[in-house]
Amino acid sequence: MAGPVKDRSVLIVGLNYAPEPVGIGPYTQGLAEALVARGARVRVVCGKPYYPQWRIYPGHAQGGWSHDAENGVQVTRCPHYVPANPTGLKRILHLASFALSALGPAIRAAFDKRDKPDLVIAIAPALLGTVTAGIAARLAGARLWIHVQDFEVEAALATGLMDQGRWSARLARWIEARLLQLGDVVSTISPQMCAKLAAKGVAEARIIEMRNWSDDRFTPDxxxxxxxxxxxxxxxxxxxxxxxxxxxxxxxxxxxxxxxxxxxxxxxxxxxxxxxxxxxxxxxxxxxxxxxxxxxxxxxxxxxxxxxxxxxxxxxxxxxxxxxxxxxxxxxxxxxxxxxxxxxxxxxxxxxxxxxxxxxxxxxxxxxxxxxxxxxxxxxxxxxxxxxxxxxxxxxxxxxxxxxxxxxxxxxxx
The missing domain is CATH 3.40.50.2000 (Glycogen Phosphorylase B;)
Structure with missing residues (x-):
């Protein structure tokens, strides 16, 4: 299956990936493997699997970075902090630890003379990982595509993990808007969320809906x-x-x-x-x-x-x-x-x-x-x-x- 990405080199930076069975991980995996099926060369920089239990999976708990080929995708898994009880500050540290841990592999990919990426995809959350992806895109001279699965700042406010009236909430919203505007393309998963992107200052010409899809592996049984x-x-x-x-x-x-x-x-x-x-x-x-x-x-x-x-x-x-x-x-x-x-x-x-x-x-x-x-x-x-x-x-x-x-x-x- 060919298409617009045939023979292109793609780098995806996203915290969650397979074998996580629910949430964002299966969709990042599905996108990566779909790109491979369409003729792209794909590298993924992700975290160690931990979701939804908020515990690193057995077999992945050893320290350091790992590198594997999975269904045609080159996957680098990065060590990061996983709190047992992800309260507000701990969740920020969790996301920041991945962004920092992923920076080295992302920069190495950007300087790979044999296969420099011409498209970098950042999966948000973690929005902080967008900084890592943005640095890699700038160094490689690649386009940056930000895909928003969840507005994590507003979700933190809605669930009480962050106080609406505090200066930290205003700062978080400002940072979120600035990061989203870095994308050459910004996608999200519903029309209402696309409208929120526009409200946060993303140019409408850069916005596209890419909703999550049904998993055809789950056939009736x-x-x-x-x-x-x-x-x-x-x-x-x-x-x-x-x-x-x-x-x-x-x-x-x-x-x-x-x-x-x-x-x-x-x-x-x-x-x-x-x-x-x-x-x-x-x-x-x-x-x-x-x-x-x-x-x-x-x-x-x-x-x-x-x-x-x-x-x-x-x-x-x-x-x-x-x-x-x-x-x-x-x-x-x-x-x-x-x-x-x-x-x-x-x-x-x-x-x-x-x-x-x-x-x-x-x-x-x-x-x-x-x-x-x-x-x-x-x-x-x-x-x-x-x-x-x-x-x-x-x-x-x-x-x-x-x-x-x-x-x-x-x-x-x-």
Whole structure:
């Protein structure tokens, strides 16, 4: 498969990468491997895998940098600080440590006379890594493409990790805007987030939407789904599934509150599979609720079975984070052909994507969410109609090749 990047040398600088199963990592991996498939030579400078557990994975904990070829991509993994409890200052140190650790490999790539990059891609978060990528692009004389998965400064403000009124918040916003304006091209994952880029001073001619795509590895697996139901004692239950990171911006506590309101419904099971800094607190809140099961995040090879096992998917989000990120897990929820119950407000990107193929309730309103889940549980025909609409929307809006080719055409022609 050829295209605008054939025979080009590309350097990607991004904290998260495979084998992380959720979040940004799978999409950076997917982009890198798609570039290779289109004839590019691709190097990735990333961190050691740690997400969503916030612990370095076994096999990667040894110190120093590592260099490997993975599916045609040359991958350099950098050591960095990973806090067990990523509070505000610790999270900044975590991101800064990667930006510094990645600087050496990025500069070496920029001075590689045999294969100097002519395109450098910075994945944000970590926005501080954009500095590293920008230095490499300047030294190599390459174009800089910044791809924003998450507005981390505003997310920190929305979740209380940073105080809105302090000078540090104003400084962080100013730095964010300045860094974003360094990009020759700046992309992000929803129309609403594109509008935020423009509001932060990025020229509209440089902005493009490159949304996350559904993962075609996660094919329906009815046999695997039945095996999971048997192992977890879910036969005869309507399963409402949440699978992913357990952190502040998800507002996942509302799921436990909704489950408490529906504890009299023996036919509905809330299944939460995930890791993250708020896992222990969630377990405490769910203690004693027979209709809630908490499990570890399942491996990627199980995801087809997991998505098939669910009767409906749960996608909570706090109000303040509504247009700071479009949850990447939504793509595979829709592709699974199951309805989505999300918490958001009209006018947001999440609301626009879920409307017509799921139900939407106000953020933090456990009563409304419980009523919506109960209504879906009691109406299999409506679940089927919404699920079919979800699968159709995924096919129309979330196809990987179409998304990447459009972005690459824009980048090459800009």
């Amino acid at each position: 009815p046999a695997g789904a039945e095996a999971i139901r048997a192992a977890w004692n879910l036969h005869g239950k309507i399963v409402a599934l949440y699978s992913g990171n357990i952190a502040r911006k998800q507002g996942i506590e509302v799921l436990v509150e909704a489950a408490r309101l529906l504890r009299h419904r023996g036919d509905i099971a809330f299944v939460i599979c995930g890791e993250g800094p708020n896992r222990a607190e969630l377990e405490r809140l769910a203690s004693g609720l027979a209709n809630v099961q908490l499990h570890d995040l399942q491996p990627a090879e199980q995801m087809g079975a997991m998505l098939t096992m669910a009767d409906l998917h749960l996608l909570p989000q706090i109000a303040g984070a509504a247009d700071l990120v479009l949850p990447s897990k939504l793509t595979n929820m829709l592709a699974s052909g199951r309805p989505v119950a999300a918490t958001t407000v009209p006018g947001t990107g999440l609301h626009a994507e879920v409307e017509g193929c799921g139900v939407v309730t106000p953020p933090g309103d456990a009563q409304a969410l419980a009523e919506a889940i109960a209504a879906l549980a009691g109406d299999p025909e409506r679940r089927a109609v919404l699920g079919q609409a979800a699968r159709q929307r995924a096919a129309e809006r979330w196809r990987k090749d179409a998304i990447i080719d459009r972005a690459l055409t824009f980048v090459a022609g800009g």
